[in-house]
Amino acid sequence: MIKTLLILTILFVSVLCAQIQYETRAVWVATNFRLDWPPQTLNPDIQINALTEIFDSIKSKNLNTIYFQVRGNGSVMFNSPFEPYSIYLTGNTGIKPAFDPLKLAVKLAHERNLEIHAWLNIMRCYSGSKQNILQSSDRLLNAHPEWVRKYYEDGKVSYWLDPGLPEVRKYLIDLISEAIKKYDIDGIQLDFMRYPGKNFNDLNTYRRYGNGLDLNDWRRKNITAFLSQLYSSVKRIKPYIKVGVTPIGIYKNSVNARGWEGFSEVYQDSETWLKDKIVDYLVPQIYWDLNNNPKFFTVAKTWESISNNRNIVLGIAAYKNHIKHEIPEMIDFSKKLNTAGVALFRYENIRDYNFTNFDHWAFPAQMHWLKLPGINLPVINLSAKILPGNSFKIKFSWKTFDKDRTKHFFRSFILSGDAGRGKEFVDNPITLNDSTSVLQIPKPDKINYDFHLNIIDRLWNVKQVSKNKAIQYKPLTVLANNPKPIFRPILLKDKNGFKIILASGITDTARIVSLNKDKIENVLMQKLLKGINIIEINKIDIESLQISIKAADKKYKLNLKY
The missing domain is CATH 2.60.40.10 (Immunoglobulins)
Known part of the structure; x- marks a missing residue:
């Protein structure tokens, strides 16, 4: 068997990559309503295996960041003195499961060199139709009914915490801070960090704490105050933890992007958060396509324009079938726009999706303002x-x-x-x-x-x-030490066979005749490329070798040089 390797200006391929790429490639893993996990079983072994398979799949797709939902509908996926365990783990709210889901998720993520953020629903503490979810006495609706307001969304009842109450904001900060102390997570992501809408029933709270502010300004101030206080608390505990928010897609309406508006409808003052540097990253939910108003491109540009050197990760609606075929173009646009990357909602919707843009691994986008404690680097003898x-x-x-x-x-x-x-x-x-x-x-x-x-x-x-x-690389050392490597081929030998090193000024053909100790002749025709060629001959019994180069009309008898 003969193989030719052309040596021109060829760089490392297949095994080594040219440089480290930084790009957040995130996916949400939803636990509320068992959307992505846990599966429809209460068997802990099956639950653990299912989460392992999800993380393996995410790794195989060259994604690098997981937003793992740990708080939804007022219950949690971690051991907390504040709120009960989710009903989806054992069949009953508040019952301790056989394993700690967040602890397991952190272990699985870090074993796979993935970043993991604890994703929490903040102000909304219940939605849906299953009333048995609300039965635990530990639930806020039962433990602190004075903090909770009923709200109707699309004709269905939901329950929301009142952000205007200082005790609510303190409670949430204590809940999240305690989780940060206990778990080795890389970040937190705050969802539903907003009011549900303009007709929220908080007039009594406003009369008590409004201090003469306009109602709209006061509501925005409450959300921003909560984020500011939480950010300070997190950084006191672990300065390297990344604090992120996933606001609704449109910050403020514009000509080509009109719809439900974060600033005026749900009181998310995202631009102030970025200016005041009380958030490390935002993942706006830009859940629209490329062509219809609101246009994905237009909304994405707006978010990046107000980033103030904080990270903007573009949220993509992978759950919408008419958007799936546009995902590659959206990813390319995020690179062109120089955003921090993209996030896909949600895992089940990309489980069988092949990311053609992600043919090689990458690290999550960096946040250079974050610092680690002073630690000594190991000194390793290689x-x-x-x-x-x-x-x-x-x-x-x-x-x-x-x-x-x-x-x-x-x-x-x-x-x-x-x-x-x-x-x-x-x-x-x-x-x-x-x-x-x-x-x-x-x-x-x-x-x-x-x-x-x-x-x-x-x-x-x-x-x-x-x-x-x-x-x-010794074969090239021999070539370099040869007085006339351009004009005469070199024959080398190692444990696995022979190599012929020769240079050709043009594309040519070589006729290689080898004789073994029994004088049996082998004739091989080999194409030569312009440049230095390495021809590998996987034989161990060559007695002599002659090579004829067709166009150059040259013949050589080769003796071993190495």
């Missing part, structure tokens, strides 16, 4: 050896480091290589528990390579933790 065989494979190894005190601040290792010409190439992320990695350079185009080991911190910063390790 060793390497070239593996036997025709391909250029390198096995790297290192000793793992003591992660107990710093494990919350690091995510993974990643190997980087100097590809020459001022370019750096990287391997796939490696877990912190691994201590070896094998890289293959399919088409080496230079002699000397330098590699080093990096560590990825939880904010996705890449930091070098080993010295450079120099590697030489």
Whole structure:
């Protein structure tokens, strides 16, 4: 068998990628009403397996961020002294399940190098038709009925907390802060952080706390005050936690984007949040298509224009069939607009979807204003050896480091290589528990390579933790030391066979005749490409070899050089 490798200006391919890409690729995993999880069973083993399969699927699609719903309909998916466990886990509200769903979700996400945000419904504490969900005495509707207001949405009853009550805002901040202390989440995402509409029954609260403000301004002030207080609390506990909000799609109406408006209808003053830097990212629910008013493009541009250097992730309505075929164009537009990325609503709607835009992994978009505590980087001794065989494979190894005190601040290792010409190439992320990695350079185009080991911190910063390790590709060393490599081919041998290295000024054909020890002749025809060709011959018993180059009208008898 003969193979030809052309060496011109070919860079690392297939195994190494050119650079680390930063782009948030998020998906919502809904637990309310069992929309995505848990499945229609109360068996904890099946529930655990189902969540594992979801996270495996998300990883396989090269997505990198999960918004995991932990509070919906006034109950939670984590162990909390404030609110009861969800009815969907055991069949009864408030009953402790066999496992902690949020703890499991964090473990599954981090094992797969995924970022996980706890997604919470904030002001709405019940919607739907199943009254048995409301039976627990721990539910706010029963424990604090004075905080809750009834509201009709599309003719159906729902219950909302009154944002104008200081005790409501404090309660929510305490609930979320306690979860942040207990769980190793990467962020929180606040949904339904708004009023349900203009005809909300809060006039008594307004009379008590309005202080002469216009009702509309007062309502906006209540939502903004809650977010500001929560943001400060979160940053005091863990400064690196990302605080996000998913506002409704239209901030303020414009010519090509008219509809339900966040600012005046539900009192979300998103631009002030961004200006005051009391939010790290927004995921506006831009749940429309490309062509009809309100247009996706127009709404997305508006959000990015008011970002104030905070991250804007474009929410896409993957649940709408007429939008699914537009998803690739929406993703491309998010890149063109230089947003932080996209988020798909929701997992079940993209479970069988193939993301053609995401053919390689990426890290979530960075937030450079976030900081980690001062921690010492590990110092790691990197060793390497070239593996036997025709391909250029390198096995790297290192000793793992003591992660107990710093494990919350690091995510993974990643190997980087100097590809020459001022370019750096990287391997796939490696877990912190691994201590070896094998890289293959399919088409080496230079002699000397330098590699080093990096560590990825939880904010996705890449930091070098080993010295450079120099590697030489010996076949090209021989070629470089040959006095006239352009004019005469070179025959090399290793454990797996032979290589012919030759240069051709044009596209040509070579006739290769080899004789083994029994004088049996093998004739092979091989196409030559313009440049330096490496012809691999997977035989171990060649006695002699002659090569004739057709167009150049040259003949050579080759002897081993290496």
